[in-house]
Amino acid sequence: MDFDFIIGHLNYWLFIVLMMTGLYIVIAKGNLVKKIVGLNIFQTAVFMFYISIGKVENGTAPIFPMDMNVDPSVAYSNPLPHVLILTAIVVGIATTSLGLALVVRIHEAFGTIEEDDLLKIERDMATREYELHGSAMGGRA
Amino acid sequence: MQTFIDIVLFLMLAATAISIVRTKSLFAIVMLSGVFSLLSALLLVTLDAVDVAFTEAAVGAGISTVLMLGTLALTSRTEKPSSHSNFVPFVVVLITGAALIYGTLDMPNFGDPNAPAHVHVGPDYLERSVEEIDVPNVVTSILASYRGFDTLGETAVVFTAGIAVLLLISGLRRRREDEEADEVDDNEGQS
Amino acid sequence: MHHHLILRVVTKLLCGAIMLFAFYVQFHGDFSPGGGFQAGVIMAVAFIVYGVVFGVNQVKLVFPPWFVHKLVALGVLVYAGTGIFSMYLGYGFLDYGAFDPGHPSHGQHNGILAVELGVGITVTGVMVAVYYAFASRPPTINDEDW
Known part of the structure; x- marks a missing residue:
């Protein structure tokens, strides 16, 4: 457990703290809309965790120069997690809207x-x- | 510097998340969740994921806030105080968090260029994309070309979720069924 | 929202700019951050902003629900159709080399453009359709009581 190890893992731990805040909202709070907000927080924390795995030290965004003359000395971050999370965000909003639609139906059927x-x-x-x-x-x- | 910015942004995110836990007004909660999305988009920019940050800012702060406000207009605006204690959920969360942190101890350091994630598929895409796809934005070339099947599936999921929402709350019905239902009602009235 | 004069004027100005930006993000996605998913969301936001300020019935005149529901399916069809078309040309499913056999990377450009367009159409359609579904139901509260 030296200093390098702690700095190197701090990012992951911070995201886990956020994740757990979301999980706490989901299981401790009774309001359905608030539960969905909690799920969103959990989801966003997972996204950031994924992206932080793809980060490379001194790297830059994985977009080449316009003329496609790629300088071999430039480090690019790993683009694969970006692709996975990009689609996951849009799928996430689609499923969130489905959850909200269920909340609306529940309110109609039960009044609460x-x-x-x-x-x-x-x-x-x-x-x-x-x-x-x-x-x-x-x-x- | 990177770590410093990360920690400052994280503190703001944590403050937002904790005020979401403590607030009772659902309107305030929805607004705070928009703030949370914008802050996380900032954090994603510092992690080099510009495409993802773009999407998160557009989706999280834009569409999801509007949809949640729409839900609030159709349901209720305040949360009722919960009757049971918060002790058990807190213990569950602590145990889960501890297990996850224990899991990260084996992971390579943040930003380590020799991490397993950076030695196999990712660099391969970066190298071959220049020749094969010839598109500057590697994220686009992977999204639409190398992983085109994946994206087709994701589009189908968005499509399915949209259809499901329409079925649940749009109130659209096939006209024929409505007419049949009316006929049944008429017959019942006569007999 | 008949009393919010500034909101109404600014929204009228912004809607066109937002749509233009959506098209930029859609078709410039190869070169800069962006692509079908983001462009679809931004395009939907242009209609949603109009609907929020002027009422959902006004925006339904511009972008009728039956048309939105067709768009939801059309995007997936464009995407899958690109794959089928490349199979028709004798290549694999979603193998964009088919669209310019002499110059594979041009074929890739065309293929990426087509599938991103499909993604953008579906995402726009789904987001606007979902907004219509939520906004068309009778609310339990007046606009003034928020």
Whole structure:
């Protein structure tokens, strides 16, 4: 555990802290919109983690000069993580919008987007169903 | 210098994330998530990923904020205080974080040119792209040419998600079904 | 939003510029940061800004929903069609060498242009369609009560 090791790994650790903040929002908070914001934070932290793997010391963005005369002494960062994350961001917003659409439908069906209230409504519905079928089957179901 | 900028940007990101945890007003949360996206775009620029930073700034601060505000207009604007304790989630998060950090101990240093990620596929693309594709932006040449199948799949995923959203909330229905439903209603009314 | 005079004027000025920028990002993506994904999002933003300020019914007159829904599918078809076309010319699926056999890198340029166009069309369509879907539902709150 020397100084070089800590500086060299600090970036990864910082992104893990952000990731865990997102995870905390997802599991500790009950509001569905807030959960989606938490998922977005988690996702962005993963993106930054990926990109930091592709970084090369003293490197530059992987775009060649216009005339394509590539100077061999210039270091370029690894473009592969960039490609993966570029598409992942757009897919991420598409899936986020799907999640938000589900939230809207849940609000229409139940009148709330709080997890606690939703669980309570679901439990009441299950109890009522149970009673209904229980009496139809002679009191035991 | 790189580390210093990273740490300053990270502190701003962490402050944003923690205020998202603590805020109850969903409007403020959505705005803060836009701020978070812009800050992360800045951080991505320092990591040389200009294409990704561009996308993150356009998507995260633009579209996703608008969609979330649209959701707020259709649902509710404040978060209700949670009834159960935050202790268990906190412990879960700590354990997960510790496990992830333990996992990074084996990783090569940040920016190490000899890291496994930089010895095989990446440099190959950088070398061959000059001859084969002849496009200055290597990210574009990988995205559209070397990994064209991948991008086709991603486009199909965006397409599918869009269709799913339309099915869920656009209220579009096939006219024939509506008419059939009306007919059923009429028959029920007569009998 | 009838009272926001400055917003309305600025939006009218900006919409064209945003679209122009989207086309720049789309067709200059080979040379600078950019490409179909970013251009699609920026193009969608031009319509969304117009819709946010002037109301979703106004922007639906310019960019009708049925047309947007066709665009969503058209982009994927352009992308996959590029692959099919290269197969038709006797090469592999998405092998852009087919489009200029004598000069493979020109073929690559053409192929990249075609598939990026497909990506851009789909992303524009999906983003605008999703915005329409959210904005067309009756809100639970008035504009003034935010």
